[in-house]
Amino acid sequence: MERTAPTTGHPTIPDPVVLDRDGLDALIDALRGDGYTVIGPRLRDGAIVLDPVESADDLPWGWIDEQDGGRYRLMPGDGNAAFAHTVGPQSWKRHLYPPRQTLWTGRRDGRGFTVDTPTDPAPRQAFLGVRACDLAAMAVQDRVFGVTPHDGRSAGQERFTDTGYAARRAAAFIVAVNCGRAGRTCFCDSVGTGPKAAGGYDLALTELPGAELPGRGAPAFLAAAGSAAGAALLARLPGRPAGAEDRAAAEAAVEGARAQMGRAMVSDAGPLLARNLEHPRWAEVAARCLNCANCTMVCPTCFCTTVEDSTDLSGDHVERWRRWDSCFTVDFSYIHGGAIRQSGLSRYRQWMTHKLSSWWEQFGTSGCTGCGRCITWCPVGIDITEEARAIKDSEGRG
Incomplete structure (x- = not known):
């Protein structure tokens, strides 16, 4: 979804400013005052989750995560x-x-049925702390659901717009956070999606833990606007103009995260998998895979769904629901006569080849943004980058 300054004349995006913790609080207060429900990272149930945030105090100050295959x-x-x-x-x-x-x-x-579709307006949500890989995932889903991508490219999907998704996307205010630290399952750098946000946001923050504002010892944040709405909000926040040292510190933080990437995806994953559909590696990984569908549930781009109809006991009321599903379930590929993909091998191959290869044919982009969630939350630690690398290495041995 495109988020740019007005096109009349020169862009009016202001220079970055530096906010302290009070400024971050003011940002959250301003968004809430504008009618947004602010969703951000919070500490709950032993994990960092995305929940409503009422003030900066709700953020997970001082906490980090350790991630690896099947480990968090x-x-x-x-x-x-x-x-x-x-x-x-x-x-x-x-x-x-x-x-x-x-x-x-x-x-x-009477003798017929009246059908009603939901007409509630999309909720006004402000997303605080969106990482570059997740911004890229939003752009991927924009293509999938027929919303004009933020970079202007089209994959021909705009004729089939998911109106609910489009409305929620248009109503969202995006506050990105550039990464200053990468985990052992992160590989956004190798797929070109991070660790710095390239666009698609209203505001972008870069945390400068070592910076101090005059008279304060709190962390500081370099805040840059990415849209006219972001610029208008930034002008209302207490902060000081960012200097050359602040900008340099922000770049150094991002480069530090880039150097910490724990994984890397092979550069030619799409054509590699397309020409190796019968590779013996698929059987090896299928022997480990539990078909639990965790990877698809945590993935920020997977979009498989199923449709359920239900009625009350009288038969006077009926509802049709759409809910998330997964290509790892046997029933997902069911057609008249049975399921197409009955083996774990075929289901894992479908997921990985769609994600990294045939997604290009459908939507003009990869379906993977390098967030690493599928590696972390796989109970047996199956690593999508390792599987692609093993197939590539086998070609070299041939």
Whole structure:
């Protein structure tokens, strides 16, 4: 979704400013005052989750996460940063494309039925702490659901717009956070989506844990506007103009995260997988895969759904619901006569080849943005980058 300054004359995006913790509080207050529900990272149930945030005090100050294949835990960090963690088990997809949605309801009306579709306006949500990989995931889903991508490219999907997604996307205010730390399952740098946000946001923050405002010892944030709405909000916040040292510190933080990437995706994953559909590696990974669908549930771009109809006991009321599903379930590929993909091998191959290869044919982009969630939250630690690398290495041996 395009988020730019007005096109009349020169862009009016202001220079970045530096906010302290009070400024971050003012940002949240301003968004809430404008009628937004602010959703941001919070510490709950031993993880960093995305929940409503009422003030800066709700953020996970001082906490970091340790992630690896099939492993996630929180621990105190060395400092008192608000955004030193990486991505958690939830993505912003659940707020733009909810796990359960009512498509329509029907009620008996005399000898026929009256069908009603939801007409409630999209909620005004402000997303605080959106990482570059998740911004890229939003752009991917924009293509999938027929919303004009933020970079202006079209994959021909605009004829088939998901109106609910489009409305929620248009109503959202995006506050990105550039990463100053990467985890062991992160690989956004190798797929070109991070660790710095390239666009698609209203405001972008870069945390400068070592910076201090005059007379204060709190962390500071370099805040830059990415849209006219972001610029208008930034002008209302207490801060000081960013100097050359602040900008340099922000760039150094991002480059530090880039150097910490724990994984890397092979550069030619799409054509590599397309020419290796019968590779023996698929059987090896299928022997480990539990077909639990965790990878698809935590993925910020997966969009598989199913439709359910239900009626009350009288038969006078009917509802049609859409809910998330997964290509790892046997029933997902069911057609008249049975399921197409009955083996774990075929289901894992479908997921990985769609994500990294055939997604290009459908939507003009990869379906993977390098967030690493599928690696972290796989119970047996299956690593999508390792599987792609193993197939590539086998070609070299041939």
